[in-house]
Amino acid sequence: MASTRPVFPTRSRVPERRLPLNAPVRAWALSEWALLPLRIFLGATFVYASLQKLANPNFFHVASPISIQAQMLASSRVSPIRFLLSHLLRFAVPIGWSIALGELLIGVGVLVGLWTRAAALGGAILSFVLFLTVSFHASPYFTGADIVFFFAWLPFVLAGGGTRLSVDAWIATRAAKAEAAPAPGLVPVPFATIQQLCGHFNRGRCNAREGLRCEAAVCPVLLGPRAPFISRVSIDAVERRSLVLGTAAAAMIGGTAVLGAAAVAGVGRAIGGAKPASGPNQLGAPASSSGTTPSTSTPASTPASTSGPSASALGTLLGPVKDVPVGQAAQFQIPSSGDPGIVVQPVKGQFEAYNAVCPHAGCTVGYYAANQVLACPCHGSEFQLTTGAVLMGPAPHGLTKLTVVEGPDGNLYLK
Numbered sequence: 001m002a003s004t005r006p007v008f009p010t011r012s013r014v015p016e017r018r019l020p021l022n023a024p025v026r027a028w029a030l031s032e033w034a035l036l037p038l039r040i041f042l043g044a045t046f047v048y049a050s051l052q053k054l055a056n057p058n059f060f061h062v063a064s065p066i067s068i069q070a071q072m073l074a075s076s077r078v079s080p081i082r083f084l085l086s087h088l089l090r091f092a093v094p095i096g097w098s099i100a101l102g103e104l105l106i107g108v109g110v111l112v113g114l115w116t117r118a119a120a121l122g123g124a125i126l127s128f129v130l131f132l133t134v135s136f137h138a139s140p141y142f143t144g145a146d147i148v149f150f151f152a153w154l155p156f157v158l159a160g161g162g163t164r165l166s167v168d169a170w171i172a173t174r175a176a177k178a179e180a181a182p183a184p185g186l187v188p189v190p191f192a193t194i195q196q197l198c199g200h201f202n203r204g205r206c207n208a209r210e211g212l213r214c215e216a217a218v219c220p221v222l223l224g225p226r227a228p229f230i231s232r233v234s235i236d237a238v239e240r241r242s243l244v245l246g247t248a249a250a251a252m253i254g255g256t257a258v259l260g261a262a263a264v265a266g267v268g269r270a271i272g273g274a275k276p277a278s279g280p281n282q283l284g285a286p287a288s289s290s291g292t293t294p295s296t297s298t299p300a301s302t303p304a305s306t307s308g309p310s311a312s313a314l315g316t317l318l319g320p321v322k323d324v325p326v327g328q329a330a331q332f333q334i335p336s337s338g339d340p341g342i343v344v345q346p347v348k349g350q351f352e353a354y355n356a357v358c359p360h361a362g363c364t365v366g367y368y369a370a371n372q373v374l375a376c377p378c379h380g381s382e383f384q385l386t387t388g389a390v391l392m393g394p395a396p397h398g399l400t401k402l403t404v405v406e407g408p409d410g411n412l413y414l415k
């Protein structure tokens with residue numbers, strides 16, 4: 001039977017005015033153009049976040065106060081999924097690598113528009129997990145960036161990344177060309193309107209195309225005589241070819257990104273020279289517990305000697321001074337509240353102590369000896385060592401200062 005393709009009138013075409021990047025006039029009103037800045041921002045931010053982690057050895061050094069281990073420890077105190085975090089603490093370093101590489105692949109994928117929807121889904125999941133772990137108690141809630149990132153990813157999860165500056169679109173065009181099919185493109189008119197007006201729409205099928213599925217990419221009303229009459233076989237071939245090309249591109253670009261990140265990490269470690277920071281000791285804990293594996297809370301143990309002035313006169317006994325060597329910090333539990341406390345001995349005989357709960361979202365701050373500051377591992381707030389004042393946000397105010405004195409018996413007391 002002969003094909004009954006309808007003939008639609010054609011008009012002589014005046015060259016269309018275009019904007020830079022071949023954007024149509026009023027491109028800002030089209031979602032795929034309007035969302036391009038957000039896509040580039042999200043992709044670049046995730047790549048930057050990944051490289052920042054990979055280039056910083058302290059992120060993977062469990063004893064550092066800014067390590068992934070410290071972040072998980074801090075979150076395990078306040079997160080609504082703390083029961084899960086406490087079980088995952090032993091895998092902190094592999095989790096850190098997974099996050100850094102995940103951010104890299106998500107960022108690169110979104111930047112170049114390759115498997116954008118899958119990359120955006122990964123970004124949304126990662127942002128939501130970070131929201132549950134490190135931002136949940138941010139106050140006001142919008143000062144925690146992760147919830148904002150989560151919602152910023154959603155348009156790309158739901159609608160994809162569009163066809164602009166997109167490897168996905170380039171592949172789809174190429175695959176379609178090889179199959180003599182039209183390149184897919186967006187039409188800024190609701191397709192339901194076209195279906196209503198064209199008169200060929202019949203329960204999801206197109207009578208003008210011998211009952212094939214109604215699709216905008218091959219719609220004779222939209223494309224006129226340029227509309228191809230393609231069969232189901234060629235539609236499947238396009239999809240197969242797109243999948244193969246997409247897989248090859250993902251492997252190639254992903255591999256290149258990982259190699260590039262490895263180079264950045266190597267250079268960062270070589271020239272950054274950041275020596276792994278030492279972790280906090282536990283005040284009053286046995287000597288073997290200090291150093292590499294801090295625990296969430298360690299109540300002060302009974303010190304070796306309690307002779308001399310009574311403990312009640314000096315304050316609450318914390319532990320021996322030797323647990324806080326000069327230039328180092330130790331953690332303790334504040335008896336009155338159960339909160340974590342931190343005491344630092346920057347110079348011999350001087351003790352600076354604080355409630356270690358970060359005023360931003362409740363993570364536990366640590367002593368960053370290299371910079372002589374107290375630092376929060378969750379969102380990077382920094383506090384002055386001698387006053388506890390905020391040096392760098394997002395913490396809205398400084399740490400609560402405590403008074404710790406050295407007793408004549410060689411122990412520290414909390415006033």
Ligand code: FES
Nearest residue numbers: 358360361376379
């Ligand atoms: S909890 Fe956000 S900076 Fe400390």
